[in-house]
Amino acid sequence: MRLRYAAFSDVGRVRKDNQDSGYAGPHLLVVADGVGGSARGDVASAETVEVLRRLDTPPGNDVLGALAGAIHLSHDRIAELVAADPSLEGTSTTVTALVLDGDRIAVGHVGDSRGYLLRDGTLAQLTTDHTFVQSLVDEGRITEDEARVHPHRNLILRAVDGVHEPEPDVFTLEVAPGDRILLCSDGASGVLTDEQLTRILAEGTPDSAAYSLVDRSLDAGSSDNVTVVVADLVDDDAVDDPETSAAATTGPMLVGAAAEGARSRGPGGRIAGARDTGELEPVGDTAPMAVEARRGSARPAAADDDLDPEEARYAPRPPKRFTWARRTLLALVLLLAVGLIAVAAYRWTQDQYYVGDDAETVAIFRGIEADVPGLTTHRVEEPSELRLTDLPDAYAREVSEGISASSLADARDIVQRLERRVTCPEPAQPSASPSTGPSASASPTPSASSSPPSSPTTSALCTEADE
Structure with a gap:
Protein backbone atom coordinates (compact mmCIF):
# COMPACT_ATOMS: atom_id res chain seq x y z
CA MET A 1 0.00 0.00 0.00
CA ARG A 2 0.92 3.64 -0.26
CA LEU A 3 -0.40 7.00 0.91
CA ARG A 4 -2.54 9.67 -0.72
CA TYR A 5 -2.18 12.67 1.53
CA ALA A 6 -2.77 16.37 2.13
CA ALA A 7 -1.56 18.76 4.83
CA PHE A 8 -2.86 22.14 5.97
CA SER A 9 -1.82 24.54 8.74
CA ASP A 10 -3.34 27.84 9.80
CA VAL A 11 -2.07 30.41 12.28
CA GLY A 12 -5.64 30.79 13.56
CA ARG A 13 -7.71 33.77 14.52
CA VAL A 14 -5.86 34.83 17.68
CA ARG A 15 -2.15 34.08 17.52
CA LYS A 16 0.36 36.21 15.65
CA ASP A 17 2.65 33.39 14.59
CA ASN A 18 2.33 29.73 13.74
CA GLN A 19 4.25 27.40 16.05
CA ASP A 20 2.83 24.22 14.49
CA SER A 21 4.67 22.23 11.83
CA GLY A 22 3.45 19.43 9.60
CA TYR A 23 4.81 17.08 6.97
CA ALA A 24 3.25 14.58 4.57
CA GLY A 25 5.17 12.37 2.18
CA PRO A 26 4.99 8.98 0.47
CA HIS A 27 6.16 7.10 3.57
CA LEU A 28 5.89 9.58 6.44
CA LEU A 29 3.27 11.78 8.14
CA VAL A 30 4.17 14.19 10.98
CA VAL A 31 2.45 16.84 13.11
CA ALA A 32 4.46 18.81 15.70
CA ASP A 33 2.94 21.50 17.94
CA GLY A 34 5.59 23.89 19.26
CA VAL A 35 5.35 24.88 22.92
CA GLY A 36 7.00 27.81 24.62
CA GLY A 37 5.40 31.08 23.51
CA SER A 38 8.18 33.66 23.44
CA ALA A 39 10.68 30.79 23.81
CA ARG A 40 10.03 30.08 20.11
CA GLY A 41 8.09 26.84 19.98
CA ASP A 42 8.14 27.25 16.21
CA VAL A 43 11.87 26.51 16.24
CA ALA A 44 11.36 23.26 18.17
CA SER A 45 8.54 22.02 15.94
CA ALA A 46 10.32 22.96 12.69
CA GLU A 47 13.60 21.32 13.74
CA THR A 48 11.77 18.18 14.85
CA VAL A 49 10.04 17.86 11.49
CA GLU A 50 13.35 18.54 9.72
CA VAL A 51 14.95 15.62 11.58
CA LEU A 52 12.00 13.25 11.17
CA ARG A 53 11.52 13.84 7.46
CA ARG A 54 14.68 11.82 6.85
CA LEU A 55 12.47 8.81 7.51
CA ASP A 56 10.49 9.47 4.32
CA THR A 57 12.21 6.65 2.47
CA PRO A 58 11.33 2.98 1.96
CA PRO A 59 11.52 1.66 5.56
CA GLY A 60 14.06 -0.90 6.70
CA ASN A 61 13.63 -3.85 9.01
CA ASP A 62 13.49 -1.91 12.32
CA VAL A 63 10.88 0.78 11.69
CA LEU A 64 10.03 1.32 15.34
CA GLY A 65 13.70 1.66 16.29
CA ALA A 66 14.29 4.15 13.50
CA LEU A 67 11.23 6.19 14.51
CA ALA A 68 12.14 6.28 18.20
CA GLY A 69 15.73 7.10 17.29
CA ALA A 70 14.65 10.02 15.11
CA ILE A 71 12.58 11.48 17.97
CA HIS A 72 15.61 11.23 20.25
CA LEU A 73 17.75 12.89 17.57
CA SER A 74 15.30 15.80 17.46
CA HIS A 75 15.67 16.03 21.25
CA ASP A 76 19.45 16.30 20.80
CA ARG A 77 19.04 18.89 18.04
CA ILE A 78 16.90 21.12 20.27
CA ALA A 79 19.49 20.81 23.05
CA GLU A 80 22.16 22.03 20.60
CA LEU A 81 20.06 25.01 19.57
CA VAL A 82 19.39 26.04 23.18
CA ALA A 83 23.09 25.73 24.00
CA ALA A 84 23.90 28.02 21.07
CA ASP A 85 21.11 30.51 21.83
CA PRO A 86 20.04 30.73 25.52
CA SER A 87 16.98 32.78 24.55
CA LEU A 88 15.47 29.51 23.29
CA GLU A 89 15.55 27.95 26.76
CA GLY A 90 12.09 26.54 27.48
CA THR A 91 11.24 25.72 23.88
CA SER A 92 9.72 22.30 23.24
CA THR A 93 7.31 20.52 20.94
CA THR A 94 4.85 17.70 20.75
CA VAL A 95 5.24 15.19 17.94
CA THR A 96 3.01 12.56 16.40
CA ALA A 97 4.57 10.69 13.47
CA LEU A 98 3.52 7.76 11.30
CA VAL A 99 5.65 5.64 8.97
CA LEU A 100 4.05 3.29 6.44
CA ASP A 101 5.70 -0.12 6.33
CA GLY A 102 3.92 -2.30 3.76
CA ASP A 103 0.72 -3.47 5.45
CA ARG A 104 1.49 -1.83 8.77
CA ILE A 105 2.02 1.64 10.16
CA ALA A 106 4.54 2.52 12.86
CA VAL A 107 3.47 5.33 15.19
CA GLY A 108 5.66 7.50 17.44
CA HIS A 109 4.02 9.94 19.84
CA VAL A 110 4.96 12.50 22.53
CA GLY A 111 2.60 15.17 23.91
CA ASP A 112 -1.02 15.96 23.04
CA SER A 113 -1.12 16.09 19.25
CA ARG A 114 -3.23 13.16 18.11
CA GLY A 115 -3.46 10.36 15.61
CA TYR A 116 -6.77 8.86 14.44
CA LEU A 117 -7.81 5.98 12.17
CA LEU A 118 -11.12 6.04 10.29
CA ARG A 119 -12.23 2.59 9.09
CA ASP A 120 -15.67 1.74 7.74
CA GLY A 121 -17.15 4.90 9.25
CA THR A 122 -15.74 4.26 12.74
CA LEU A 123 -13.14 6.59 14.21
CA ALA A 124 -10.49 5.27 16.64
CA GLN A 125 -7.96 7.39 18.50
CA LEU A 126 -4.52 5.84 18.05
CA THR A 127 -2.55 7.93 20.55
CA THR A 128 -2.91 8.75 24.23
CA ASP A 129 -2.43 12.35 25.37
CA HIS A 130 0.48 12.98 27.71
CA THR A 131 -1.49 15.60 29.64
CA PHE A 132 -2.56 16.34 33.19
CA VAL A 133 -6.27 15.93 32.41
CA GLN A 134 -5.66 12.61 30.65
CA SER A 135 -4.08 11.32 33.85
CA LEU A 136 -7.26 12.37 35.68
CA VAL A 137 -9.37 10.54 33.09
CA ASP A 138 -7.20 7.42 33.39
CA GLU A 139 -7.67 7.50 37.18
CA GLY A 140 -11.44 7.82 36.77
CA ARG A 141 -11.55 11.20 38.50
CA ILE A 142 -13.13 13.06 35.56
CA THR A 143 -14.95 12.07 32.36
CA GLU A 144 -13.91 12.69 28.76
CA ASP A 145 -16.50 15.47 28.50
CA GLU A 146 -15.19 17.12 31.67
CA ALA A 147 -11.64 16.86 30.35
CA ARG A 148 -12.62 18.85 27.26
CA VAL A 149 -13.51 21.91 29.38
CA HIS A 150 -11.09 21.39 32.28
CA PRO A 151 -9.11 24.58 33.12
CA HIS A 152 -5.83 22.65 32.87
CA ARG A 153 -6.68 20.78 29.67
CA ASN A 154 -3.70 22.31 27.82
CA LEU A 155 -1.10 21.36 30.43
CA ILE A 156 1.14 18.67 28.90
CA LEU A 157 3.45 16.46 30.93
CA ARG A 158 5.78 15.16 28.22
CA ALA A 159 7.39 16.89 25.23
CA VAL A 160 10.54 16.97 23.13
CA ASP A 161 12.50 19.78 24.80
CA GLY A 162 16.21 18.94 24.67
CA VAL A 163 16.33 18.61 28.48
CA HIS A 164 14.14 15.70 29.58
CA GLU A 165 14.29 12.38 27.73
CA PRO A 166 11.22 12.38 25.45
CA GLU A 167 10.16 8.76 26.19
CA PRO A 168 7.96 8.40 23.07
CA ASP A 169 5.12 5.92 22.77
CA VAL A 170 5.96 3.69 19.77
CA PHE A 171 3.82 0.90 18.35
CA THR A 172 2.70 -0.71 15.09
CA LEU A 173 -0.80 -1.23 13.71
CA GLU A 174 -2.17 -3.34 10.87
CA VAL A 175 -3.95 -1.27 8.19
CA ALA A 176 -5.92 -1.98 5.03
CA PRO A 177 -6.77 -0.19 1.78
CA GLY A 178 -9.57 2.31 2.37
CA ASP A 179 -8.37 3.31 5.84
CA ARG A 180 -8.02 7.05 6.41
CA ILE A 181 -5.42 8.52 8.78
CA LEU A 182 -5.67 11.85 10.59
CA LEU A 183 -2.83 13.54 12.47
CA CYS A 184 -3.65 16.90 14.06
CA SER A 185 -2.54 19.41 16.67
CA ASP A 186 -4.76 20.18 19.66
CA GLY A 187 -5.99 23.26 17.83
CA ALA A 188 -8.31 20.84 16.01
CA SER A 189 -8.83 17.94 18.44
CA GLY A 190 -9.41 20.35 21.34
CA VAL A 191 -12.53 21.90 19.83
CA LEU A 192 -14.00 19.23 17.54
CA THR A 193 -15.78 16.23 19.04
CA ASP A 194 -15.21 12.68 17.81
CA GLU A 195 -18.57 12.82 16.05
CA GLN A 196 -17.58 15.99 14.18
CA LEU A 197 -14.20 14.56 13.25
CA THR A 198 -15.84 11.40 11.94
CA ARG A 199 -18.35 13.29 9.84
CA ILE A 200 -15.75 15.59 8.28
CA LEU A 201 -13.21 12.83 7.64
CA ALA A 202 -15.79 10.60 5.98
CA GLU A 203 -16.38 13.07 3.16
CA GLY A 204 -14.31 13.99 0.12
CA THR A 205 -10.65 13.62 -0.70
CA PRO A 206 -7.76 13.96 1.75
CA ASP A 207 -7.23 17.50 0.45
CA SER A 208 -10.82 18.64 0.97
CA ALA A 209 -11.11 16.84 4.33
CA ALA A 210 -7.94 18.49 5.62
CA TYR A 211 -9.11 21.94 4.56
CA SER A 212 -12.56 21.37 6.10
CA LEU A 213 -11.04 20.28 9.40
CA VAL A 214 -9.04 23.50 9.65
CA ASP A 215 -12.04 25.61 8.64
CA ARG A 216 -14.42 23.92 11.11
CA SER A 217 -11.89 24.10 13.95
CA LEU A 218 -11.58 27.86 13.60
CA ASP A 219 -15.35 28.26 13.32
CA ALA A 220 -15.71 26.20 16.51
CA GLY A 221 -13.65 28.79 18.38
CA SER A 222 -10.13 27.39 18.38
CA SER A 223 -7.74 30.02 19.70
CA ASP A 224 -4.64 28.04 18.76
CA ASN A 225 -2.77 27.24 15.57
CA VAL A 226 -4.49 24.43 13.67
CA THR A 227 -2.54 21.80 11.72
CA VAL A 228 -3.93 18.64 10.14
CA VAL A 229 -2.52 15.88 7.96
CA VAL A 230 -4.98 13.52 6.25
CA ALA A 231 -3.92 10.43 4.29
CA ASP A 232 -5.69 7.52 2.60
CA LEU A 233 -4.18 4.05 2.32
CA VAL A 234 -4.50 2.81 -1.24
CA ASP A 235 -3.27 -0.21 -3.18
CA ASP A 236 0.17 0.28 -4.63
CA ASP A 237 -1.12 -0.26 -8.17
CA ALA A 238 -3.86 2.37 -7.86
CA VAL A 239 -3.63 5.24 -10.34
CA ASP A 240 -3.45 8.74 -8.84
CA ASP A 241 -6.15 11.13 -9.92
CA PRO A 242 -4.70 14.67 -9.98
CA GLU A 243 -8.09 16.04 -8.99
CA THR A 244 -8.39 13.89 -5.88
CA SER A 245 -4.82 13.64 -4.60
CA ALA A 246 -2.68 16.58 -3.59
CA ALA A 247 0.31 14.26 -3.64
CA ALA A 248 -0.12 13.73 -7.37
CA THR A 249 0.86 17.33 -8.13
CA THR A 250 2.79 18.60 -5.13
CA GLY A 251 5.00 15.77 -3.90
CA PRO A 252 6.00 15.90 -0.22
CA MET A 253 4.24 18.68 1.70
CA LEU A 254 5.66 20.87 4.45
CA VAL A 255 3.36 23.26 6.33
CA GLY A 256 3.39 25.70 9.23
CA ALA A 257 6.60 26.84 10.93
CA ALA A 258 8.60 24.15 9.13
CA ALA A 259 7.52 25.62 5.79
CA GLU A 260 8.57 29.10 6.90
CA GLY A 261 11.94 27.67 7.91
CA ALA A 262 12.33 25.96 4.53
CA ARG A 263 11.56 29.18 2.70
CA SER A 264 14.01 31.13 4.88
CA ARG A 265 16.79 28.80 3.75
CA GLY A 266 16.59 30.37 0.33
CA PRO A 267 15.27 29.56 -3.15
CA GLY A 268 15.31 26.11 -4.59
CA GLY A 269 13.62 24.55 -1.54
CA ARG A 270 13.24 20.81 -1.55
CA ILE A 271 9.55 20.87 -0.64
CA ALA A 272 7.09 21.66 -3.41
CA GLY A 273 3.94 21.66 -1.30
CA ALA A 274 4.98 24.04 1.48
CA ARG A 275 1.94 26.09 2.47
CA ASP A 276 0.22 27.81 5.34
CA THR A 277 -3.44 28.27 4.51
CA GLY A 278 -4.01 31.66 6.11
CA GLU A 279 -7.29 31.99 4.21
CA LEU A 280 -9.29 33.13 7.24
CA GLU A 281 -8.85 36.64 8.56
CA PRO A 282 -7.87 36.98 12.22
CA VAL A 283 -10.48 38.40 14.57
CA GLY A 284 -9.80 42.11 15.02
CA ASP A 285 -9.22 43.88 18.36
CA THR A 286 -8.80 40.61 20.21
CA ALA A 287 -7.74 41.49 23.74
CA PRO A 288 -4.59 39.70 24.80
CA MET A 289 -5.24 37.16 27.50
CA ALA A 290 -2.91 35.75 30.12
CA VAL A 291 -3.67 32.42 31.69
CA GLU A 292 -3.15 31.87 35.38
CA ALA A 293 -1.78 28.36 35.13
CA ARG A 294 -2.33 27.48 38.76
CA ARG A 295 -6.05 28.29 38.78
CA GLY A 296 -6.72 27.83 35.09
CA SER A 297 -8.68 31.10 34.87
CA ALA A 298 -8.18 33.77 32.22
CA ARG A 299 -7.87 37.48 32.94
CA PRO A 300 -7.28 40.54 30.74
CA ALA A 301 -3.57 41.22 30.49
CA ALA A 302 -2.17 44.37 32.00
CA ALA A 303 -0.29 46.80 29.81
CA ASP A 304 3.07 45.35 30.83
CA ASP A 305 1.86 41.73 31.01
CA ASP A 306 3.12 39.88 27.93
CA LEU A 307 2.72 36.33 29.23
CA ASP A 308 1.57 33.98 26.51
CA PRO A 309 -0.49 30.96 27.64
CA GLU A 310 2.07 28.80 25.84
CA GLU A 311 4.68 29.91 28.40
CA ALA A 312 3.09 27.72 31.09
CA ARG A 313 1.84 24.89 28.90
CA TYR A 314 4.68 22.40 29.36
CA ALA A 315 4.71 21.54 33.09
CA PRO A 316 8.26 20.12 33.43
CA ARG A 317 9.89 23.15 31.79
CA PRO A 318 12.11 24.96 34.35
CA PRO A 319 11.62 28.70 34.94
CA LYS A 320 13.80 31.01 32.91
CA ARG A 321 13.70 34.17 35.01
CA PHE A 322 16.25 34.73 37.79
CA THR A 323 17.68 31.24 37.29
CA TRP A 324 21.11 32.23 38.69
CA ALA A 325 19.57 33.84 41.79
CA ARG A 326 17.43 30.81 42.50
CA ARG A 327 20.36 28.46 42.07
CA THR A 328 22.49 30.61 44.40
CA LEU A 329 19.71 30.70 46.99
CA LEU A 330 19.26 26.95 46.74
CA ALA A 331 23.01 26.41 47.20
CA LEU A 332 23.01 28.67 50.29
CA VAL A 333 20.04 26.82 51.77
CA LEU A 334 21.77 23.48 51.18
CA LEU A 335 25.00 24.75 52.78
CA LEU A 336 23.05 26.06 55.78
CA ALA A 337 21.26 22.73 56.16
CA VAL A 338 24.54 20.81 55.98
CA GLY A 339 26.08 23.17 58.55
CA LEU A 340 23.18 22.76 60.97
CA ILE A 341 23.33 18.99 60.61
CA ALA A 342 27.09 19.04 61.25
CA VAL A 343 26.72 21.20 64.38
CA ALA A 344 23.94 18.97 65.71
CA ALA A 345 26.01 15.87 65.04
CA TYR A 346 29.06 17.33 66.81
CA ARG A 347 26.99 18.29 69.86
CA TRP A 348 25.62 14.78 69.99
CA THR A 349 29.12 13.31 69.99
CA GLN A 350 30.07 15.47 72.97
CA ASP A 351 27.31 13.89 75.03
CA GLN A 352 28.83 10.45 74.54
CA ALA A 428 56.07 -14.32 99.44
CA GLN A 429 56.66 -17.80 101.07
CA PRO A 430 59.95 -18.82 102.79
CA SER A 431 61.90 -21.53 100.97
CA ALA A 432 62.59 -23.70 104.11
CA SER A 433 61.86 -23.93 107.87
CA PRO A 434 64.59 -22.54 110.25
CA SER A 435 67.13 -25.20 111.34
CA THR A 436 67.80 -25.97 115.04
CA GLY A 437 71.27 -27.46 114.27
CA PRO A 438 74.65 -25.90 114.63
CA SER A 439 74.06 -23.93 111.44
CA ALA A 440 71.06 -22.15 112.90
CA SER A 441 73.05 -19.01 113.38
CA ALA A 442 73.82 -18.80 109.67
CA SER A 443 72.19 -15.97 107.71
CA PRO A 444 69.05 -17.10 105.91
CA THR A 445 69.19 -17.06 102.08
CA PRO A 446 66.20 -15.53 100.23
CA SER A 447 64.17 -18.00 98.22
CA ALA A 448 64.46 -17.81 94.44
CA SER A 449 60.74 -18.31 94.13
CA SER A 450 59.79 -15.15 95.99
CA SER A 451 57.45 -12.81 93.97
CA PRO A 452 58.87 -9.53 92.69
CA PRO A 453 57.71 -6.36 94.36
CA SER A 454 54.35 -5.04 92.98
CA SER A 455 53.73 -1.57 91.57
CA PRO A 456 52.47 1.19 93.89
CA THR A 457 49.15 1.27 92.03
CA THR A 458 48.63 -2.45 92.29
Missing part, protein backbone atom coordinates in the same frame (compact mmCIF):
# COMPACT_ATOMS: atom_id res chain seq x y z
CA TYR A 353 31.33 8.75 76.89
CA TYR A 354 33.48 5.65 76.78
CA VAL A 355 36.29 4.01 78.73
CA GLY A 356 39.45 3.51 76.72
CA ASP A 357 43.21 3.33 76.60
CA ASP A 358 45.23 6.52 77.09
CA ALA A 359 48.94 5.65 76.77
CA GLU A 360 48.51 2.24 78.45
CA THR A 361 46.39 3.82 81.19
CA VAL A 362 42.64 3.43 81.65
CA ALA A 363 40.81 6.74 81.15
CA ILE A 364 37.30 8.11 80.63
CA PHE A 365 36.86 9.77 77.23
CA ARG A 366 34.22 12.23 76.08
CA GLY A 367 33.02 12.03 72.45
CA ILE A 368 33.23 9.18 69.95
CA GLU A 369 36.25 7.25 68.80
CA ALA A 370 36.36 8.20 65.11
CA ASP A 371 38.88 9.66 62.69
CA VAL A 372 37.60 12.84 61.00
CA PRO A 373 40.24 14.94 59.18
CA GLY A 374 40.59 18.36 60.77
CA LEU A 375 38.18 17.60 63.64
CA THR A 376 38.78 16.22 67.16
CA THR A 377 35.88 13.96 68.07
CA HIS A 378 37.05 12.78 71.51
CA ARG A 379 39.22 13.85 74.45
CA VAL A 380 40.17 12.56 77.91
CA GLU A 381 37.54 13.63 80.40
CA GLU A 382 38.98 11.90 83.51
CA PRO A 383 42.26 9.96 83.76
CA SER A 384 42.90 7.16 86.26
CA GLU A 385 45.90 5.46 87.84
CA LEU A 386 44.79 2.05 86.57
CA ARG A 387 47.16 0.60 83.99
CA LEU A 388 46.25 -1.95 81.35
CA THR A 389 49.03 -4.22 82.59
CA ASP A 390 47.25 -4.40 85.96
CA LEU A 391 44.16 -5.98 84.35
CA PRO A 392 43.54 -9.53 83.19
CA ASP A 393 44.10 -9.87 79.45
CA ALA A 394 40.37 -10.11 78.58
CA TYR A 395 39.55 -6.86 80.38
CA ALA A 396 42.60 -5.13 78.95
CA ARG A 397 41.42 -6.00 75.41
CA GLU A 398 37.94 -4.57 76.13
CA VAL A 399 39.48 -1.31 77.30
CA SER A 400 41.71 -1.14 74.22
CA GLU A 401 38.66 -1.57 71.99
CA GLY A 402 36.65 0.99 74.00
CA ILE A 403 33.78 0.34 76.43
CA SER A 404 30.69 2.49 75.72
CA ALA A 405 29.04 4.31 78.61
CA SER A 406 25.62 5.93 78.77
CA SER A 407 26.86 8.84 80.91
CA LEU A 408 29.83 10.14 82.86
CA ALA A 409 28.55 8.44 86.01
CA ASP A 410 28.21 5.16 84.11
CA ALA A 411 31.81 5.53 82.86
CA ARG A 412 33.04 6.05 86.44
CA ASP A 413 31.23 2.88 87.54
CA ILE A 414 32.94 0.95 84.74
CA VAL A 415 36.37 2.16 85.92
CA GLN A 416 35.55 1.13 89.49
CA ARG A 417 34.51 -2.35 88.32
CA LEU A 418 37.76 -2.64 86.39
CA GLU A 419 39.73 -1.69 89.49
CA ARG A 420 38.15 -4.64 91.33
CA ARG A 421 39.50 -6.93 88.60
CA VAL A 422 43.16 -6.03 89.28
CA THR A 423 45.32 -9.15 89.67
CA CYS A 424 47.00 -9.00 93.12
CA PRO A 425 50.38 -10.78 93.54
CA GLU A 426 50.64 -13.81 95.83
CA PRO A 427 52.40 -13.14 99.24
CA SER A 459 49.58 -2.44 95.95
CA ALA A 460 47.17 0.39 96.72
CA LEU A 461 44.29 -1.31 94.93
CA CYS A 462 45.03 -4.64 96.58
CA THR A 463 45.22 -2.94 100.02
CA GLU A 464 41.84 -1.29 99.42
CA ALA A 465 40.35 -4.62 98.36
CA ASP A 466 41.71 -6.29 101.57
CA GLU A 467 40.24 -3.58 103.74
